[in-house]
Amino acid sequence: MDFDFKKAEQALDKLSFPDRLKSVGHLIKYTFTIIGEDEDIIKPWIRMLLYNFVMVSGLFYAWLGWWYELPLEGWGLFVAVVLFIYKYFYYNKQEMRMSHIVYETIIGNDPSYKSAVAACKPIQSQTRKIAWLDILMAFVNKAKFAGGGFVMMLVRLFIAGIGEVWDLVNHYLLPSVAVDRLEIKPGVKKMKTLKSQVPESLVGVFGIDFLGSVTRRIVVPVYIVLGIIAVGLGIWLSGSLPSTEIQGAEEPAKYWFTTLQFSWVPVIIALWVGKLISSLIARTVTGIKVIYFTIFYTKITHPDRIMEKLQDDLVNYLKLKEVDEVKDLDKQGTEEE
Template structure:
C-alpha cells in the first residue's frame, strides 16, 4: 500500500460513505451481539477517560483538587492505543468468524488476541508514534506546520494500512512486517468489481466534519449560559468582560457583564463525549468493513454462500439494501 493508492473522498462523499456504512454494517454482521462488545468497551473506556479529564479541569479551576483524576486520564490516554488495538483485533476476528458461520464468544476472541501480543503492541506503538509526532511538530512554527502536513498524509495512509493489518494479523497470524509486505500482492487478488475501493480511506475524517458544527453550537450554548449564570459561581467566574472596554455602558449594554466558565466546560465535556462515541463507532465500522474486504480477497471460499451477494454490494458501497434475513449464518442462535 503506497500513498499513490490512497484516494481521499471529498467532504460530501465521506459523509455519504459513513451514512451508508452506519446504516448497513450492523444489518450484515450486527445480528451477532458479540461483534458489538469490543465497540461498547472502547466507548466506555473513552467516556471514562474524557470524563476524568474534564472533571479534573473543573476541579482544578475551582481550587477543589483534581490532580489525581488528571493523572489517571493522562495514563488512560497513553494506554488507549494498546487497549483499542486489542479490541479492534477481537472485533476483526469475530467478524471473520461470523462470515464463516461461526459464532464465537468474547472469551474465545480474547484468547485469540492474547496469542498475538507482539503484533498488537507493534500496531499500537506505530499508531501512538504517528499521533504523537503530529502533535509535537505543531510546536515549531511554520516548519512544524509543513511537517504536520507530511505527517497527516502518513497518518492517513497508516489508517488505511492499519485496517488491512488487523485481519491479516488476527486471521492468518502474520506478523506486522510480513503483513505490510503482503499488501502489495493483495492488490493483485482484488476482484475487478472491487478494485475501485481497495485504496479508499473509507469515511475518512467524517467525524471531524460532523463534530465541527457540534462543537461550535455547544460552545455557543455554554457561553450564553455562562453569561446568564454570571458571577453566581464565584470560583468559576471569568470576571467582567465589558468593564473597561468601549462597549461598557453603551446603549442597552451594562457597565459589567460577568461570565462563568463552568457551563462552557460542561458543554465541551458533553460534546467531547459525543465525539469519542462517534469516533469509536466509525472506527468499528471501518474494522468490520475491511475485515470483510480482507476475507473477500484472501479467503473467498470460506464465506457462506448465501451472504456473498449482499457482501459484494456492501463492499462496493452500493445503495442496495443487504437483506439480514437472507444471512442465517450471521444470526444469533
Template sequence: MTRFRKPGLSERFSQMGYLLKHTATIVGRDADIVTPVIRTIIFSVILVTLFFASIAAFVLDAGGTGTLLLLAWLVLAIYHFFYFNRQELALSWLVHETAAGRDRAFPDATARAAELKPQGRILALLDMVAAWIAWRRSNSEKGGFLTNLILGAMTEGWDLVNHFLLPAFAVDGVGFRDGMGKLRATRENIPETLVGVFGIDIMGRVVATIMASLNFFLVLLGIALGIWASGAMPVAFEGGELGELLPPQAFDYLPWTAETVFNWLPLFVCIFLGKLVSSAFKRVVTAVKVIYFTLFYTRVLHPDTLAPDIREELEAFLTFGGQDDAQTPGTVPT
C-alpha cells in the same frame, strides 16, 4: 492500474451513511460484535471524564485530587493505545468468523486477541507515533505547507495500513513483516469489482465536520448560559466582568453591560459534553472501518471461507451498493 483521489465531503457523507446502515446488517448476524465496540466507548468516556475532572479539581483547589486525576488520565492515555488495539483485533476476528458462518462468543475473541499480544503491541506503538505526528501537524506553525502535507500523508497512510494489518493479524495470525506481505497480496489479488474501493478513505474528515458543527453550537450555548445564569454558578468558575474580557466598543452591539459577570462553568460543561460525544462517535467510526476492511480482506484473500448466504450481500456492501469503477467514490481510473 488505479490512482486514488480523496472523495469530496458529500461523497464521504454518502459513504459513511451507507456503511453505517449496512454495518448494522453484519452486526445483526452476531450481537457479540458490538461488545468490543461498547468497551472502547466506555474506556473513551472514562478517559475524557478523568481529564475534565482533573481540570475542575484544580480550579476548585481540591488539594492533590487534581494531580491524582491527571496522573490517572496520563496512565490511561498511554494504555488506551494497547487496549483499543486488543479490542479491535477481537472485533476483526469476530467479523471474519461471522462472515464465515461461524457463531463465536466474545470470550473466544478475547482469547484470540490474547494470542496476538506481540502484534497488538506493534500496532499500539505505531499508533502512538501516528498520534504524535498528527499532534505535530496540528501544532506546527512554522512547518510550512510541504511539511504539513508530508505529515498529513503519513497519518492517513498509516490509517489505511493499520486497518489492513488488523485482519491480517486477527485472521491469519501473521507477524508484522508477513502482515505487510498480506497487504501487498491484497492489492495484487483484488477482483475487478473491488479495485475501485481499495484504499478508499471511507470516513475522511466527516467526523471532524459533524463535530465542528456540534461544538460550535455547544460553545455558543455555554457562553450564553455563562452570562445569563452566572449568578447561580459557583464563584470559583467566575471569569470576571465582560468589560475585562471584551473591548468597550463590543457593548454597542451586545445586550449585556460591561459589568455583567461571566461564569465559564457552563462553557466547561458544554465542551466536556462535546468531547464525550466526539470520542464515542470516533469509536463507532473506527469500528465500522475495522468491520469494512476485515470483510474486504476476507473477500480478497479468503473468499472460500465466506458463508454462501453472505456472498451477494457482502459484494454490495464492499462496493457501496455495486457502483462501477467510473462512479466509485474516491477513484479516478488511469
C-alpha cells in the same frame, strides 16, 4: 479494467458534506446487517466507549476541580493521564478482538467476546507492535514543524501523506494478524500483493479512505452549538454557580456591559460533552473501518470461507454501491477498457 485509485479518492473528496453523510449512512446501515449476525461484534466497541468516557471525564473533573476546589481532583487527573498513555494499547486490543469476531461470524461460526479474548492472547505481541506504531504516527502527525519555504511545505505534506497511508495500512494489518496471525513485517509485505488479488468487482474501492474527514465535519458544528449554549448558560446561571467577574469597558455606551458575572462551569461541561460526542463518533468510525476491512481482507484472501448466504450482501457492502461517484468511476473504467 485499469481503475484509477487516485481519481476515485478525489471523487469521494469532492462529495458535498450532505452526500458524504448520506454515503456514510448507507455504510452504517450495511454494517448493522453484519452486526445483526452476531451482537458480540459491538462488545469491543462498547468497551472502548466506556474506557474513553472514564478517561475524558477524569480529565474534565480534574479541570473543574482545579478551578472550584472539588475533592479528589488530583486522582481524576492521574486516572486520565494513565488511561491516555495506555489507550493505544487498549484500543488496538479491542479492535483486534472485533476483527476476530467479525471474521468468525462471516465464516459461519458463533464467536463470543470471551472466545475472542482467548483467541487474541497468542497475538498480543503483534497487537502491541501495532499500538507502538500508532503512538509513533500520532507523535509524527502532531509534531510542529516550524518555518516557511518550499522545503518545509514538502515536509508537512509528507507527514500528512504518511498519516493517510498509515490509516489504510493499519486497518489491513489488523485482519492480517487477527485472521492469519501474521507478524507485522510479513503482514506489511502481504499488503503489497493484496492489490493483485482483489476481485475485479471490488477493485474500485480498494485503497479508498471512504469515511474521509466526516468525523471532523460532524464535530465542528456540534462544538459551535454547544459553545453558544454554554456562553448563554454561563451568563444566566452566574448567580447560582461559582462565577467570576469579567471587566468590560468604562464607557457602557460603546459596549453592552461594564462588568459581567460569568460562570465557566457550563463552558467546561459543554467541552466535556463535546469531547464525548467527538470520541463517540471517532470510535464508531474506527469500528466501522475494522468491520469493513476485516470483511474486505477475508474476501480477498479467503473468499471460499465466507458463508454462501452472505456472499452477495458482502460484495454490495464492500462496493459502496450507494456512492454514485464510485459507480460512475466503475462505468468510466469499463468504457475505457
